[in-house]
Amino acid sequence: MKLAFFDTNNDGHHWFYNSELMINLAKQQSLEIIYITREITKEQVLVLKRNDIEVIKLDEGNNSKLLTKNFFQQFRFLKDYHKAHNIVKKKKIDLFINLYFDRYIIQYFLINKKIKTINVLHWVPNNKIKIKILSYFNNKRDIFVVHTGDAKHKLNKINEKIEVTELSYPVKNHSGYNKLSTLSLGIDNLKGKSLLYFGGTRYDKGLDILLQALRLVESNINIFIVGKEDTFDKKFIENEILDIRPNIKVITKLDYIPEEEVLQYFDRTDGVILPYRAFFNGESGVLTDALQMGKPVIVPDIIHFPKIINQYKNGIIYKVENVEELAKAIDILATNYDQYYLNAKRASVEIINNRSSSNFAAKFYDIINLVK
Template sequence: MNIAFIDLANDGHHWFYNYNIMSSMVDGGENKIYYFSSDFSKEQIVDLVKSNIRYITNKKFPKNNRLLIYFYEIYITFKFLVFCIMNSVKRVYFIHGDRYLFALKLLCGIFKIFKIEVIITLHWFPGKKVKIKWLNSILKVCDVLITHTDDVKNRILINNDNKYSCKMKVIRYPIMNNEPLDKSVAIKHFQFLKYNKEAPTILYFGATRYDKGLDILLKASKNLKNIYNIIIAGKAEYFDEEYILQNERLCKNVTFINKLEFIDENDIKYYFSCADIIVLPYRKIFNGESGILTESISFGKISVVPNIIHFPKIIQKYKNGIVYKCEDYLDLAKKLDLCYENINYYRKNANEAMEEYRKIHSLEKFKKRYLEILK
């Protein structure tokens, strides 16, 4: 069977996620796999060729101009449709369907006219009413809609009066198969110029997007009673370096270590192994799965999370961290200090949670589940 995958974001966790699904679908050459994406690195091309996956290069989505983004979304989806028709593709897979809701509302029916099966993974529940309407229209036509959490699945079904439950599937987000390292080894790897060996380390990991709430963590940091190292590792986006440095100067009890750039996949295990506490200072608008929380638990780290979506249920189950009131920086500061004061208790629970969680979210189980659905 000819199968085509599309995702123009081709770096970081996107590549890890996409490549593992596609390579598992090759099936000894019985399936011809196409990958519609952008900005392929030399290493990625080697991996794709080795796995017999044909890649098609496109330009990335434009930035900052919403009208231009919607136009390009329609253009690239239509281009993908034509490619699939010309190459007798029988199944298409929108790996990060969140980015293509407008185009899919317009074009999903045309894929079906040409008897092309449409499978979509939705990583987030749409934050706007108009996007929920688009999704409802798409659900009527598409063959399968995959989410990573029961929370997102149930919210979609509620908005459709449970009409399309047979199309809905849940696949747990995978861990990246990184084995935890000894903290001293991880710290030595980075050779930090400034680092307080006597203080616990808090990690904020990922791009500084607005919904990820780095500003909330920075405000909380000004109110911490105990002494900490805080590592901020990820590409500076909404909150830029100047803003971050200005706020860091106002924090008395914190040694900040900034790595404000894209983090190479090979370094992820070092950052998580350095940390004692992983913090998610997310805003209420965040409504999907968190790869950061998945990695935090898989590394046996204490997790501090907001009281939104499914996060409190995870902490309640494993007792591996603390829940704070979302967007309340004073409560976040209070809960971080509470972690510090009870660090051995939470560390013990986090270590116990790690083994079970790694089995549930293993890469092998993730690929097997996709194969069950896609075959």
Template sequence: MKINLCETNLDGHHEIYLENLLNISSTSKLFIDIKIEGNKKRIFNYIFDRKKLIKKFLSKDNEIFHLLYFDMIYTYFPLSSLNINKIILGTLHFVPEEKLKIILLKNFSKKIDLIVVHSEILKEKLLKIGIKNVEVVHYPSFYDYSIIEPKEKLKKKFKLEDKIVLTTLGGTRNDKGLDILLESFKYLNSELKERIILNIAGKEETFKKEFIVQKSKENKINIRGKYGFLTDEEFMENVLLTDVMVMPYRKIFGGNSGPMTEAIVNKIPCITPKGLNIGDLTEKYDLGLTFECENPKSLAETIEKMILNKEKNEFFTSDYHKKLTVENFLRSYEEIYSKLEKGEYK
């Protein structure tokens, strides 16, 4: 049975996710170039765009439909107008916290065969709210780090040999909390700050370069900034030269973190917020340390503790990285597709 991989976005990680799934036999790309309204205040467009998209995705018969970014679709709420008699699975990247979204997700989960999430902890959250048709596929690293120089050479290349490199990667969106990290340096002592380079690499979004530079002056932060699009090589270099990966994300962030995945596969310790999925992962699998979410002072204390742990050679011995391979990713999806075709999720 043909498996339609349904996507509306071919940027960044969307494309690499799709391209890897196309390595599974019987999969086929079903790309619909349509802009989906994200502003809930424009309620007519918000509903109509999703209804139109669902009908386009499900226009064929006797096939499996894999909605690769289910997060964008389940908020379509006039479910009474939908008569879904297809085999459908949706990959959910973020588990919502808002009550309305939880209700919408629970309703839509009854309309489809299966929901896929990227960690056991996200699955546990869905089970707690009454969604039972859930499977886990661990989100892997799709990068080949063997083509990049090792950490020692990279740090020498960028004149960082004697520095502790704290890195935050990705777009400077509000939910990723870069401002919280910048504020935390206010609580670090001067001697420690002198030893730290804060490595910021990613597209300017909510927090612009001017804001970052101003905060670095106020809080006496040594910044290494790369603002804008990163090539794959630049991205991997920024990962490998890192001593500690920091995810200062806000409470609204409900999924996995790409930079965290890259840190894990390269055995780089992480600092993550308690209570979030990534914080739960950190504590469950011994991937680093956690701090009180949205609390700059707690983050500063955790940074100090992390540096002390590293200097004592108290490294983390987690083997969680073994789960995050492309081979495991593809094998898991192959098993799911096979079960769907046999009707085992009915």
């Protein structure tokens, strides 16, 4: 059976998710795999080729500033999707797997296609146009894959005709990675617990909410802000922390973090904070990494987050976008850390066993067999 996987992005969690899934599936002798993509490094190509996965790279095209605007982005996505489907026809592919359907909902309905498709949806869209399009979907041949029960419920609420399969997000293999030194992370000689905000400083991830909450925190803590600058830049962060109390130290590393280094930051800190806004709507790779690394977490009461915390007792839930409650949660974690840490470690063992990349791929293979 010939499979074509499609995603133009191979940064961060994209690369981990895509490569682990394809490499594990490639072990099935009955499958022949090609990967249609655009932004991919030579090293990444070599990794896939060593596992008998053919890589087809789309043209880079125009990278002008116009592509940052939504209309031009959608046009670019349409071109990429159209090229991918031409390749699928030429290669006589049996099954097309869109690894990031979130980006191509509009394009999916614009392009006439006859091939069977699995659409992986990491986020349930908030965009009214995309929701409307999904509500009209009536193709029983294709399957949608989501990663939380909450996402499955929302998708079925939009359109009960959609066939949705829930598959928990895989966790990384964290054995044997090279740990960063305390000096390189800036953790040496710090007092109190070190808590991590990880990921791009986008508006939906609520870094500004966290910075406001720090003004009210009474415990001795260190906050690590690690990730690529986005909505909230370095200047904004520096201005926000000018008047925080001396018991709090903020350390920033505002750069893109290579995937092979991600877990090192979770390993070297004591807990993780997710100050996300109410409209955040999808699986969180940050939460997944915190869970597998056995780190206590502070999460808002949105989507599936409370269900996880209530199940494992490995963190604290606070009212979303409530600065006072977030500050209180940080103080509670700092004061009662050992209790949450032990629970987080127990949860880690279960999650690693159940959600390994190989188990994830095996379950995905079962889905592939449903649409043969």
